[in-house]
Amino acid sequence: MTRGALRTGLAAAGVCVAAAVAYLPSFWVPFQFDDYARLHDNYSLQHGGWLEALLWLGTARIVPALTFMLNYQVSGFEPLIYH
16 A cells, blocks of 8 residues: 555545534434424324325435435434434
């Protein structure tokens, strides 16, 4: 391994650690803004109607809507898993 590659690797690791430290406090922040409307008020999401839940969340952003549905199935309304 050359010195340049080692420096690049250390710099990348430093950036990753700094980003993780900066983002860490957000894991325990409760839901905000439209989270309640999109999650708590989504009856279909809570009762297993996946197609209806997806339509409620909106199909313009299908991948984020699907991850919301998966996150709810894994942890309910625990904010940590949504991050």
